[in-house]
Amino acid sequence: MTSLADVGRMRLVAQRLVASDMPDVTSVVRWMTCMQAQDLPAARIAMAKRAGTRSLADVDATLDSGAVVRTWPMRGTLHVLLAEDVRWMTDLTRERQNRQARRTHEELGITDAVYERAEGAARTALAGDGLLRNELLDVWRAAGLDVEGQRGYHVIGLLATRGVICQGAMTGKQQRLVLIDEWVPQARELERDEAIVEWATRYFRSHGPATLKDFLWWTKLLASEVKPLMPTIMESLECVTVDGTDYFMDPETPERYSRHKAATAKPMLLSAFDELLLGYTDRSANLLPQDFELVVPGKNGVFFPTVAHRGRIVATWKRPAKPGATVAVEPFSTLDPVVDRALPRLSRALPQ
Structure with a gap:
């Protein structure tokens, strides 16, 4: 399950x-x-x-x-x-x-x-x-x-x-x-329904498991525009129900997750405003609601860079002045030693 x-x-x-x-x-x-x-x-x-x-x-x-x-x-x-x-x-x-x-x-x-x-x-x-x-x-x-x-x-x-x-x-x-x-002298032109179907399909494949509510928030399209097209959108997606809520995703995602599940548990550094948080209106799968203001102080819309462990956001971080130095972190609670040990390596691996 x-x-x-x-x-x-x-x-x-x-x-x-x-x-x-x-x-x-x-x-x-x-x-x-x-x-x-x-x-x-x-x-x-x-x-x-x-x-x-x-x-x-x-x-x-x-x-x-x-x-x-x-x-x-x-x-x-x-x-x-x-x-x-x-x-x-x-x-x-x-x-x-x-x-x-x-x-x-x-x-x-x-x-x-x-x-x-x-x-x-x-x-x-x-x-x-x-x-x-x-x-x-x-x-x-x-x-x-x-x-x-x-x-x-x-x-x-x-x-x-x-x-x-x-x-x-x-x-x-x-x-x-x-x-x-x-x-951009040449660009694709799509009819409205065709555009909605493509946008929704690509969103759920790349961001799923995600809900229809997530997609509507992400694009600010109207439910009245999208819901009638869901049968067509669903033709290339898979649905899973979690706690009574339907989530849509790429059919290949469950198998990829099975193969790489251990890697998803490892610590990682995420950028500010990363799509892992900004791609959804309900972020509780990755961020506990009580920790939201630690990532967005004062709920001012500015998302700090974050540290994830086992898929959960556990801290925020700041890049040090010296390239390659270990990032400074603000943990939400006591950090798992696994995260502490990984920080120097993760810091060195940050894109420069």
């Missing part, structure tokens, strides 16, 4: 945090569908760990190639996803994202007229190699637009959800904002 603890450890296998068969970063993102990425350094670690590389340069090269794009496909939050998926995903979520942000835009004075002026200036300024965020803000200031405080950030997000811009090549530690028509 599958337990909630099994669900948490099976997710390690499904997300390729254990026994990854992903040959490169692009393959990781294709498998994961979307990975939360408002914290770019954390997202780079999350991608590298699943690709089995210690080189963050491999991640940067993938971003520079345009194969993987960082933009706002859902929840008003930055994610990384395949370039070929950008258009159909943002098409699917655009109306809902814009509706959810409307009140904030009104409070900030981002009217249709302001947006149109910002878009016009951006299309001219970003043509070619694009600009860094601060450079684009300067362009808008020169055009007489008020982009102080959060206004500039929200206008950039609005341009992204409307399919005008995305984040492109790295310049130092930042990405350039680029025109999506130039950076």
Whole structure:
């Protein structure tokens, strides 16, 4: 019988945090569908760990190639996803994202007229190699637009959800904002129902065991849109019931878990905002509810990097100033000696 603890450890296998068969970063993102990425350094670690590389340069090269794009496909939050998926995903979520942000835009004075002026200036300024965020803000200031405080950030997000811009090549530690028509000249186009079926199927395969409620929270799609399509979605998935709740997953996940169960018990370091936590609305399979505020102090939305053991989050960690030094941990209770002994090795293995 599958337990909630099994669900948490099976997710390690499904997300390729254990026994990854992903040959490169692009393959990781294709498998994961979307990975939360408002914290770019954390997202780079999350991608590298699943690709089995210690080189963050491999991640940067993938971003520079345009194969993987960082933009706002859902929840008003930055994610990384395949370039070929950008258009159909943002098409699917655009109306809902814009509706959810409307009140904030009104409070900030981002009217249709302001947006149109910002878009016009951006299309001219970003043509070619694009600009860094601060450079684009300067362009808008020169055009007489008020982009102080959060206004500039929200206008950039609005341009992204409307399919005008995305984040492109790295310049130092930042990405350039680029025109999506130039950076992603060719992308897949899917009909709405086809898009929902594909997105749900890929989510459950890479994140499952997961519930329908998890998927609806993750994408912010409506139950009325997804439920009628569940028979089609289920054609390529397996369902397991745990404590009266149905979880959906890749049919290969149980067998992979059986083969790699011992590895799922080993300690590991996870990046901030990792999909192991951010991929679900119910995180209790990997994080005890009473420990949530230890990972997200004050419930402010900022997820710390974490330490997992036996599939359960047991501590948070901070990277030391000296590369290769052992991370500093804040355990939730007394750490198992197995975790203590593993920390130096895990620290040295962190992608650099």
